[in-house]
Amino acid sequence: xxLELLTSPRGWISVDQLSHRIRRAISVPPFDSSVLEACHDxxxxxxxxxxxxxxxxxxxxxxxxxxxxxxxxxxxxxxxxREDRLLVPRGTVFHLPPRNVDTxxxxxxxxxxxxxxxxxxRLPRERSDSTEQxxxxxxxxxxxxxxxxxxxxxxxxxxxxxxITEALSSLSDVRVIWGGDATVSAIRACxxxxxxxxxxxxxxxxxxxxxxxxxxxxxxxxxxxxxxxxFNDSFWFDQMACSSPRLVVWCGTxxxxxxxxxxxxxxxxxxxxxxxxxxxxxxxxxxxxxxxxILDRPVNQTNRLPALTVLSLSTLQEFDRNHPGxxxxxxxxxxxxxxxxxxxxxxxxxxxxxxxxxxxxxAFARNLNGRALERIVPFGQALEFGRFxxxxxxxxxxxxxxxxxxxx
Numbered sequence: 001x002x003l004e005l006l007t008s009p010r011g012w013i014s015v016d017q018l019s020h021r022i023r024r025a026i027s028v029p030p031f032d033s034s035v036l037e038a039c040h041d042x043x044x045x046x047x048x049x050x051x052x053x054x055x056x057x058x059x060x061x062x063x064x065x066x067x068x069x070x071x072x073x074x075x076x077x078x079x080x081x082r083e084d085r086l087l088v089p090r091g092t093v094f095h096l097p098p099r100n101v102d103t104x105x106x107x108x109x110x111x112x113x114x115x116x117x118x119x120x121x122r123l124p125r126e127r128s129d130s131t132e133q134x135x136x137x138x139x140x141x142x143x144x145x146x147x148x149x150x151x152x153x154x155x156x157x158x159x160x161x162x163x164i165t166e167a168l169s170s171l172s173d174v175r176v177i178w179g180g181d182a183t184v185s186a187i188r189a190c191x192x193x194x195x196x197x198x199x200x201x202x203x204x205x206x207x208x209x210x211x212x213x214x215x216x217x218x219x220x221x222x223x224x225x226x227x228x229x230x231f232n233d234s235f236w237f238d239q240m241a242c243s244s245p246r247l248v249v250w251c252g253t254x255x256x257x258x259x260x261x262x263x264x265x266x267x268x269x270x271x272x273x274x275x276x277x278x279x280x281x282x283x284x285x286x287x288x289x290x291x292x293x294i295l296d297r298p299v300n301q302t303n304r305l306p307a308l309t310v311l312s313l314s315t316l317q318e319f320d321r322n323h324p325g326x327x328x329x330x331x332x333x334x335x336x337x338x339x340x341x342x343x344x345x346x347x348x349x350x351x352x353x354x355x356x357x358x359x360x361x362x363a364f365a366r367n368l369n370g371r372a373l374e375r376i377v378p379f380g381q382a383l384e385f386g387r388f389x390x391x392x393x394x395x396x397x398x399x400x401x402x403x404x405x406x407x408x
Contacts, residue, residue, distance in 0.1 A: 001014065001015040001161065001163055001164050001167065002014050002015070002158065003015060003018070003156045003157065003158040003164055004157040004158065005018070005154065005155070005156055006123065006135060006139065006155040006156065006157055007138075007139055007142055007153060007155045007292050008142065008143045008150075009366075010139075015163075015167045015168075017356045018154065018156070019167065019334055020119065021154070022092060022118065022154065023171065024050065025092070025118045025151060025152050025389050026088045026118075026148075026152075027089040027091055027092075027117055027118055027152065028089070028116045028148040028152065029089075029116055030077060030087065030088075030089065030109055030114065030115045030116045030399070031105045031114055031115075032116065032147075032149070033146040034145055034146050034148050034149040034150075035113050035114055035116075035145075035148065035149045036070055036114065037064050037145065037149070038113075038141050038142060038144075038145040038149035038150070039070055039110055039113070039114070039145060040065070040066070040067050040070065041141045041145070042062075042065060042106070042137055042138060042141035043061075043062045043063075043065035043066050043067075044062075044349065045137045045140060045141060046058050046059065046061065046062035046137055047059070047062045047323075049137070050211060051133065052137075054130075054132075054134065055102075055129075055130040055133060055174055056232075056236055057101075057103050057130065057165065057237070057383075058103065058130060058133065058134055058137075058268055059103060060103075060383070060384075061103045061106055061107070061134075064107070064384075064385065065106075065110065070114070073114060073387070073395065074109075074114075076387065076395060077114075077395055078117070080395070080396060084403060084404055084405060085401050085402065085403055085404070086401075086402040086404060087115075087399040087400070087401060087402075088116070088397060088400050088402055089115055089116035089117045089398070089400070090117060090173040090174050090197060090398060090399060090400050091117060091118065091172075091173035091174075092117065092118040092119070092120065092172050092173050092174075093112040093117045093118070093119050093120070093172065093173065093174040093175075093176060094120045094169060094171070094172035094174070094175045094176065095108045095109060095112070095119060095120065095121045095176045095178075096122050096165075096175070096176065096178060096179065096183075096187060097121065097122075097123070097178045098178040098179045098180075098183075098201075099124055099179070100237060100238075100240040100241065100243050101178075101237055101240075101242075102127075102128055102130045102131040102134060103130075103134060104178055105121050105123065105155075105384075106134065106138065106394065108121075108176055108178070108394075109121055109153065111387060111394045111395060111398060112174070112176075112394075112398045113149070113153065114391070115144055115395065115398040116399075117173075117174070117398055118152040118153070119153045119154070119253070120154050120156065120168055120171070120172065121153070121154070121155045121156070122156055122158070122165075122168070123135070123155060123156070123157045124157065124325055125158070125159060127157075139155075142366065144182050150403070156168075162189070165187060165190040166190045166191055166192075169190055169191065169192040169193075169196065170191075170192065172193075172356050173195065173196055173197065174196065174197045174198070174397075175184075175187075175196055175197075175198045175199070175202065176198075176201075177198070177199070178201045179201075180195055180203045181202050181203045183202075184200055184202045188200075194225075196197065197393075197397075199392060199397060201242070201389070201390050202348060203242075203347065204242035204243070204348070204349035204350075204390070205242075205246065205247075205321040205323070205347050205348050205349065206242065206244060206246065206348065206349050206350035206351070206352070207245050207246065207247040207248070207249060207350075207351060208233070208245035208247070208248045208249070208252075208351070208352040208353070208379070208382075209248075209249045209250075209337070209340065209351060209352070209353050209354070209356075210248065210249070210250055210251065210260075210264070210335070210353075210354045210355055211251045211252065211354065211356055212250055212252025212253065212256045212260055212355075213252055213256075213355070214355030214356075215260050215264065215354065215355060215356065216256065216260060218334045223263065223264070223267055224267055224271070225266040225285070226264070226267075226354060226379055227264060227267035227270075227271050228271050228380075229379040229380030230245070230264075230268055230352075230379055230380075231268055231271050231272055231275065232380055232383070233339050233352055233380060233381075233382035234246075234327075234329075234382075235272060235275070235276065235327070235336055236383065237383070238325045238327075239323070239325035239327065239328075240325045241328065241383055242349055242350075243349060243350040243375065243382045243383055244258070244382060244383065245329075245350075245352050245382060246323045246325075246328075246329065246334065247319075247330045247331070248261075248310075248329055248330070248331050248332075248342060249251065249316075249331075249332050249333070250331070250332070250333045250334075251333075251334055251335070251336060251337055251355075252333070252335075253335075254333055257333045261310070261312075261331060265303065265308065265310050265329070266305070268307075269305040269306060269307045269308050272307035272308060272327070273306055273307050276307060278306055278307055282326065282327075283306075285326055286308075286309055286327055286328060287330055289308075289324035289326055290302070290311065292324070293311055293324070293328065293330075294311065294393050296312070296320065296356070297313060297320060297330070298313050298314045298315050299311045299312065299313060299314075300312055300313070300314040307327060307329070308327040308329060309328050309329070310329050310331050311328065311329070311330050311331065312331045312332070313330055313331065316332050316334075316343045317343075317345055321347055321348075337356065337360060337364050338367060340362060340364075341367050341371075341372075343365070343373050344368065344371065344372035344373060345369065345371065346372060347372075348373055349373065349374050349375060349390060350373070350374070350375040350376075350377065350382055350397060351373055351375070351377075352377055352378070352379055352381070353376055353377070353378065353379075353387065354379050361376050364376075373392040374388075374390050375388075375389075
């Protein structure tokens with residue numbers, strides 16, 4: 001069995017050869033200086049390269065990896081310390097990132113690497129331009145790194161060979177699966193050692209909610225800014241990121257919601273047209289997908305704009321979460337926030353909210369009591385990755401707890 005090694009030394013390698021290297025690798029203490037320097041170097045390579053500006057998702061990643069953020073992560077990690085507990089690396093982490101979010105493999109790698117783990121990252125054979133660009137930065141940063149940062153990370157590429165996945169899983173202390181339900185099921189069929197810890201991030205659905213009375217009070221400039229933030233949440237991964245809103249819920253009267261919705265989505269469309277090249281093929285794909293949605297859902301109104309389509313639903317009962325992406329937004333209205341609780345389920349991940357205060361949102365989350373949602377964030381922050389994701393504290397999940405008792 002052979003696979004392609006995408007980090008130095010690049011080239012084709014047998015699974016046995018790679019396994020030998022991985023077994024010889026030694027994890028390092030959390031927040032090792034060489035790992036932090038490699039992270040900072042990767043951030044700087046992205047920020048300094050003018051070509052990276054073509055890919056806003058790369059700039060967001062670089063911003064998240066800058067020194068101040070790494071220092072903040074270190075401070076948060078230190079806060080986890082207890083007198084009777086030592087946090088140590090789990091060992092070797094096998095990452096299987098999603099195909100539809102190009103930058104996820106670095107986010108996943110960073111939180112594992114800074115906590116001291118060795119890392120195997122599997123990328124598909126077919127990769128987007130932004131993934132190839134990011135992979136080049138990543139390779140160069142590791143190539144220049146000193147010590148453990150360079151010798152404890154392997155980026156590999158292969159097809160869907162179950163034998164290779166099982167071989168790499170057998171070397172792992174943690175297996176991290178990012179992808180759709182079908183992907184998760186297929187990888188879970190690959191055996192792993194009994195001690196291996198598994199983190200799974202499967203199909204999720206996300207939505208946005210706007211309080212009509214608060215939107216009505218915004219100035220023209222504030223409305224344009226909110227539309228820009230919503231665009232950033234929705235369009236960079238073509239709505240296919242798990243945290244991108246695909247449903248917009250207006251909280252208020254029907255008459256007010258209708259008027260304000262038209263205003264809001266016109267502003268989103270205006271901004272989208274300035275940011276995106278609206279190719280005829282994209283418009284046709286959206287039109288065909290819209291027709292399919294109308295046939296299957298309780299759609300009572302359609303608003304087609306150059307860069308997006310809004311489909312208003314008469315009810316959210318038995319809401320179907322299948323969504324084609326591509327700039328199609330479902331829309332509904334409720335009278336008050338807690339009405340949304342009966343609609344949500346465990347598949348719902350991120351609620352992007354505008355117009356609600358902290359007390360209202362905390363009360364709503366407590367009312368859900370774990371039945372739905374892992375994140376409630378302001379507009380513009382849906383795609384911001386962090387240590388808390390899908391209900392996991394990844395900074396902690398990539399560590400083991402060693403209990404130390406010094407007195408009888």
